[in-house]
Amino acid sequence: MTNSPAAATMLPTSLDLSEAPCLRLDLAAPDVTAAVSAAALLADPTRSAVLAMLRDGPHCVCEISAALHERQNNLSMHLARLRDAGLIRRTLIEADARRVYYERDEAACAKALAQLFDLLAKSESRR
């Protein structure tokens, strides 16, 4: 009855370092702006699905729109955000000048991945 809701979720691991607590209140805030920007782009299902679809080569807007069941104007906005971030680029298909094809910029994708890697990988793995 005196059970607090906070105690219910308190399931800590025992870490037995019996050294002095010695608070560090002067720690510097890490710069994570690049990783946050990359993550924000991937945090939308439509944008992530676009990047996934383009892994196996270019596709035109109508193909992507049909596959994702997304309205064309919404998809166009998401494509613009990915394009502004440099992760995808337009591609001309000579035999089909009417449609707009998009392809991934693998170098930009690798760079974004590296920024997320720096955030999530173990300390020994980084650098």
Add this chain to the structure above:
Amino acid sequence: MTNSPAAATMLPTSLDLSEAPCLRLDLAAPDVTAAVSAAALLADPTRSAVLAMLRDGPHCVCEISAALHERQNNLSMHLARLRDAGLIRRTLIEADARRVYYERDEAACAKALAQLFDLLAKSESRR
């Protein structure tokens, strides 16, 4: 004067595949829910900075709060979201039972990274 704003941003790369356009309107939508969930967690500056701070070992809430200049209750909510996702966990420091320490769950972080890797890495690199 007849310059359209769309044409201004049209800077495509020349990709000379003169095969038939052959639209694929039956493409399957890729499943990106796991990667999107991981990215959504990282898409907030506070949460990303917490993960970055915990790379070099556990820290208590007040240390993180001071370093990030975040109000404690906001930080507590972000910590709860990272904890619910399994990326961090509470840690007991015996010499300092008053404070709550958090540490990264490296296995969970590696799993999240793998999901993002699957989305962003080149096709040859995946699987």
Add this chain to the structure above:
DNA sequence: GTGTTGTATCAGTCCACATTGAGACAGTTT
């Protein structure tokens, strides 16, 4: 020319979520 298709952009609406402010609770100190 007109009509149709494919894509982009804009204004407006809506909603998830980050923040604020207040309060509750546990552990420590006196």
Add this chain to the structure above:
DNA sequence: AAACTGTCTCAATGTGGACTGATACAACAC
């Protein structure tokens, strides 16, 4: 016991961003 510190939770507010609807434009077919 009271006072204080550290952390968590809740209700209310504010806002970025995703969606809707409409429109504009280019390329092609007629």
